[in-house]
Amino acid sequence: MRLSRSFLPTLKENPAEAQIVSHRLMLRAGLVRQTASGIYAWLPAGLKVLRNIGQIVREEQDRIGAQEVLMPTLQSADLWRRSGRYDAYGPEMLRIQDRHKRELLYGPTNEEMITDLFGQAVKSYKELPQALYHIQWKFRDEVRPRFGVMRGREFLMKDAYSFDVDYASAVTSYRRMLLAYLRTFQRLGVQAVPMRADTGPIGGELSHEFLILAPTGESGVYYDAALGEQDWLDEPVDTNNPEALEAFFNRVTTPYAATDEMHDTAAWENVPAERRREGRGVEVGHIFYFGNKYTKALDVSITGPDGNKLYPEMGSYGIGVSRLTGAIIEACHDENGIIWPDSVAPFKAAILNLKMGDTLCDDVCERIYAAAPEDFLYDDRAERAGVKFADADLMGHPWQIVVGPRGAKEGIVELKRRATGERREVSVDDALALVLAG
Amino acid sequence: MRLSRSFLPTLKENPAEAQIVSHRLMLRAGLVRQTASGIYAWLPAGLKVLRNIGQIVREEQDRIGAQEVLMPTLQSADLWRRSGRYDAYGPEMLRIQDRHKRELLYGPTNEEMITDLFGQAVKSYKELPQALYHIQWKFRDEVRPRFGVMRGREFLMKDAYSFDVDYASAVTSYRRMLLAYLRTFQRLGVQAVPMRADTGPIGGELSHEFLILAPTGESGVYYDAALGEQDWLDEPVDTNNPEALEAFFNRVTTPYAATDEMHDTAAWENVPAERRREGRGVEVGHIFYFGNKYTKALDVSITGPDGNKLYPEMGSYGIGVSRLTGAIIEACHDENGIIWPDSVAPFKAAILNLKMGDTLCDDVCERIYAAAPEDFLYDDRAERAGVKFADADLMGHPWQIVVGPRGAKEGIVELKRRATGERREVSVDDALALVLAG
Numbered sequence: 091m092r093l094s095r096s097f098l099p100t101l102k103e104n105p106a107e108a109q110i111v112s113h114r115l116m117l118r119a120g121l122v123r124q125t126a127s128g129i130y131a132w133l134p135a136g137l138k139v140l141r142n143i144g145q146i147v148r149e150e151q152d153r154i155g156a157q158e159v160l161m162p163t164l165q166s167a168d169l170w171r172r173s174g175r176y177d178a179y180g181p182e183m184l185r186i187q188d189r190h191k192r193e194l195l196y197g198p199t200n201e202e203m204i205t206d207l208f209g210q211a212v213k214s215y216k217e218l219p220q221a222l223y224h225i226q227w228k229f230r231d232e233v234r235p236r237f238g239v240m241r242g243r244e245f246l247m248k249d250a251y252s253f254d255v256d257y258a259s260a261v262t263s264y265r266r267m268l269l270a271y272l273r274t275f276q277r278l279g280v281q282a283v284p285m286r287a288d289t290g291p292i293g294g295e296l297s298h299e300f301l302i303l304a305p306t307g308e309s310g311v312y313y314d315a316a317l318g319e320q321d322w323l324d325e326p327v328d329t330n331n332p333e334a335l336e337a338f339f340n341r342v343t344t345p346y347a348a349t350d351e352m353h354d355t356a357a358w359e360n361v362p363a364e365r366r367r368e369g370r371g372v373e374v375g376h377i378f379y380f381g382n383k384y385t386k387a388l389d390v391s392i393t394g395p396d397g398n399k400l401y402p403e404m405g406s407y408g409i410g411v412s413r414l415t416g417a418i419i420e421a422c423h424d425e426n427g428i429i430w431p432d433s434v435a436p437f438k439a440a441i442l443n444l445k446m447g448d449t450l451c452d453d454v455c456e457r458i459y460a461a462a463p464e465d466f467l468y469d470d471r472a473e474r475a476g477v478k479f480a481d482a483d484l485m486g487h488p489w490q491i492v493v494g495p496r497g498a499k500e501g502i503v504e505l506k507r508r509a510t511g512e513r514r515e516v517s518v519d520d521a522l523a524l525v526l527a528g
Numbered sequence: 529m530r531l532s533r534s535f536l537p538t539l540k541e542n543p544a545e546a547q548i549v550s551h552r553l554m555l556r557a558g559l560v561r562q563t564a565s566g567i568y569a570w571l572p573a574g575l576k577v578l579r580n581i582g583q584i585v586r587e588e589q590d591r592i593g594a595q596e597v598l599m600p601t602l603q604s605a606d607l608w609r610r611s612g613r614y615d616a617y618g619p620e621m622l623r624i625q626d627r628h629k630r631e632l633l634y635g636p637t638n639e640e641m642i643t644d645l646f647g648q649a650v651k652s653y654k655e656l657p658q659a660l661y662h663i664q665w666k667f668r669d670e671v672r673p674r675f676g677v678m679r680g681r682e683f684l685m686k687d688a689y690s691f692d693v694d695y696a697s698a699v700t701s702y703r704r705m706l707l708a709y710l711r712t713f714q715r716l717g718v719q720a721v722p723m724r725a726d727t728g729p730i731g732g733e734l735s736h737e738f739l740i741l742a743p744t745g746e747s748g749v750y751y752d753a754a755l756g757e758q759d760w761l762d763e764p765v766d767t768n769n770p771e772a773l774e775a776f777f778n779r780v781t782t783p784y785a786a787t788d789e790m791h792d793t794a795a796w797e798n799v800p801a802e803r804r805r806e807g808r809g810v811e812v813g814h815i816f817y818f819g820n821k822y823t824k825a826l827d828v829s830i831t832g833p834d835g836n837k838l839y840p841e842m843g844s845y846g847i848g849v850s851r852l853t854g855a856i857i858e859a860c861h862d863e864n865g866i867i868w869p870d871s872v873a874p875f876k877a878a879i880l881n882l883k884m885g886d887t888l889c890d891d892v893c894e895r896i897y898a899a900a901p902e903d904f905l906y907d908d909r910a911e912r913a914g915v916k917f918a919d920a921d922l923m924g925h926p927w928q929i930v931v932g933p934r935g936a937k938e939g940i941v942e943l944k945r946r947a948t949g950e951r952r953e954v955s956v957d958d959a960l961a962l963v964l965a966g
Contacts, residue, residue, distance in 0.1 A: 094655075096595065099650075123648060125600060125603065125604065125607075125645075126600075126632065129602055132598040134596060137596055157535050158572060158575055159535070160578070162563060162567045162682045164564065164567055166564040189669045206563070211558075222535060229602070
């Protein structure tokens with residue numbers, strides 16, 4: 091994409107309304123614009139990030155056999171009355187009346203609807219386990235929306251729901267999802283630590299939050315260093331094998347990890363001092379087992395192995411997709427701007443033409459641009475070199491290919507890696523090859 | 529995907545609530561389920577179709593340089609007050625109050641918001657032309673929702689908006705979009721005819737509807753056969769050349785074409801009798817030039833070439849993405865079910881195992897399934913052959929690979945093309961190769 095023809099409006103100044111770094115950088119890099127309190131429009135670069143994140147989330151859900159559906163944003167109030175949550179939910183639920191005075195709501199989550207859809211389609215234990223997910227916009231009417239997309243009102247979320255015949259099978263589904271989450275966050279280029287979460291009235295140990303480590307995070311976190319050193323993509327866990335999943339689960343959940351809310355100082359003392367890690371984190375995912383709470387409330391039963399009716403055991407599993415754009419920036423930035431992980435960057439590389447109109451520079455840039463894949467951005471604006479450097483750092487492209495008149499004469503460009511700041515002079519052909527290989 | 533593990537609930541009986549064939553077939557084939565009046569959840573197969581359509585629409589928008597953004601579903605009422613449409617819109621607009629009693633609405637269209645976003649980012653004529661689009665859920669509170677997703681309330685639409693410095697340039701943008709639309713519909717596997725539409729108070733000729741020809745269509749259509757015979761994908765029109773676009777536009781819009789609303793019997797008499805085609809059509813797209821109506825109303829100006837301020841000229845361009853799933857079925861079905869065009873089919877082929885448990889049948893099926901790409905569906909259910917044949921026809925897979933015990937013994941399967949009903953016996957290897965080549 092040519093920057094001169096692009097809708098990528100960067101801002102030089104820090105917007106006054108932005109209190110945290112990800113919000114500032116998302117506005118300055120032209121990723122989003124606020125259109126109403128806590129509601130954002132995604133500009134081309136922001137949408138690319140949102141879609142890259144969504145695609146990785148999708149692939150890891152599909153990998154464990156979860157099936158994608160798409161439920162609507164608006165739901166009938168009646169459905170929520172059946173579960174008892176319509177009155178319980180409080181003012182964060184956006185309640186709506188249509189022209190016939192029928193009550194609707196903008197879905198903040200989908201336990202009721204998925205249970206209802208499941209019940210219409212599945213009649214026998216033979217069809218279980220099932221896991222269904224969707225990636226859809228949701229709304230929570232936060233009393234004070236802030237921090238940009240980190241605490242917006244209209245937000246994009248992946249929510250998955252599992253259905254199993256019994257507790258043992260539900261636990262296996264839960265463990266399978268935990269593995270998928272660890273893989274997902276690692277592929278997104280961030281370190282996420284699973285922390286045991288409060289299970290409320292249901293009790294038990296089957297609730298985990300996932301926090302991305304970031305110095306600006308909202309929660310304090312305490313964890314055993316063992317957890318931070320794992321390569322989850324390299325785990326050869328057979329996701330169809332309950333024993334393998336159990337062993338994996340025990341290995342992941344045994345080391346100490348807790349947010350300040352759940353922190354247990356006595357247990358913390360038992361972690362060897364050299365392995366204790368304290369920091370801050372941003373919550374980006376939450377998985378939860380809740381048994382047959384919704385299948386019972388909505389009277390959704392299936393025929394069990396003994397011919398009797400049975401209320402399937404459920405879990406729900408959320409990832410904040412739009413929130414992740416902010417959370418990744420919180421974890422990946424410096425004083426000059428965003429440092430996108432390769433897997434989610436809106437553009438893999440920017441070609442910076444330091445002297446537009448110079449035949450040699452133009453030629454070299456056009457040659458690279460013509461040979462490059464679609465996700466290269468060509469900064470062909472009539473701007474000073476300093477502006478181009480600053481904008482490229484701000485927008486956070488993993489690579490910058492810098493084309494100046496001196497080098498162009500000899501077919502040489504400068505290749506800069508945003509994350510390390512490393513620069514080197516390479517031939518035009520090598521530049522493209524290095525970016526594509528990296 | 530294995531059908532036995534899939535969330536693809538087909539129905540044997542015709543649902544009583546469905547009045548038209550596409551609605552019946554979408555419910556029976558397990559593509560959607562209604563969750564509230566005029567509001568639908570998309571099950572896995574339906575979502576695949578929706579995404580396939582969206583992707584083709586996206587590629588053709590990108591091809592002409594339109595840039596994708598994503599605006600939120602909810603909008604501030606204030607924005608619509610500035611254009612004067614908040615009060616004018618009537619009861620089809622879903623109006624919402626949030627917890628602070630601020631007025632929001634569920635966007636039925638996005639002229640105001642895109643104009644506002646454009647105005648925040650673009651300051652000079654040098655940055656024009658621009659075209660921005662998004663594919664997002666919208667809501668129109670139809671008084672009587674019906675015909676399934678064809679006239680739903682929550683619906684998915686691609687809407688694009690062009691911004692130009694003057695009328696001549698705006699007309700070029702309009703013509704470019706018309707070409708993109710013809711290519712889009714052809715790639716979707718349907719014949720869409722552009723019809724001049726009523727431009728209302730603005731006047732002029734720059735409004736066209738696109739109707740898919742289907743015997744069950746809502747509108748009568750009259751058109752010159754010349755229009756129905758074009759291969760738009762084979763048109764070598766340079767979309768950056770205004771003259772080429774003008775010549776193309778004249779060629780497309782000169783032959784007679786009109787819906788019954790706009791039908792001119794005198795002009796119709798001038799079409800040679802052998803070229804007159806009458807039929808019915810379903811509207812799936814609409815393009816519209818409206819000048820500076822919204823830039824003026826929202827006071828969004830840029831600096832013109834002469835240094836004076838200038839209100840950009842706009843057009844808007846819609847495609848009903850969710851509606852198209854129904855419209856394509858209206859055009860592509862028979863008494864047994866859907867006949868998906870290859871480009872939008874949820875599954876390219878189904879492997880029908882006629883005798884589950886038979887070692888030879890199972891082996892042949894597993895062998896094909898293991899070698900096949902992801903969009904093959906394996907019907908591994910413990911059902912009779914008749915049920916599998918009927919469901920495959922109903923779901924409309926372009927190809928069926930039928931594996932029975934007699935053929936399996938000799939490594940032979942039956943390959944059926946859904947659209948023609950043609951069947952032939954081929955070797956296992958040839959079956960896969962033929963499907964992938966076709």
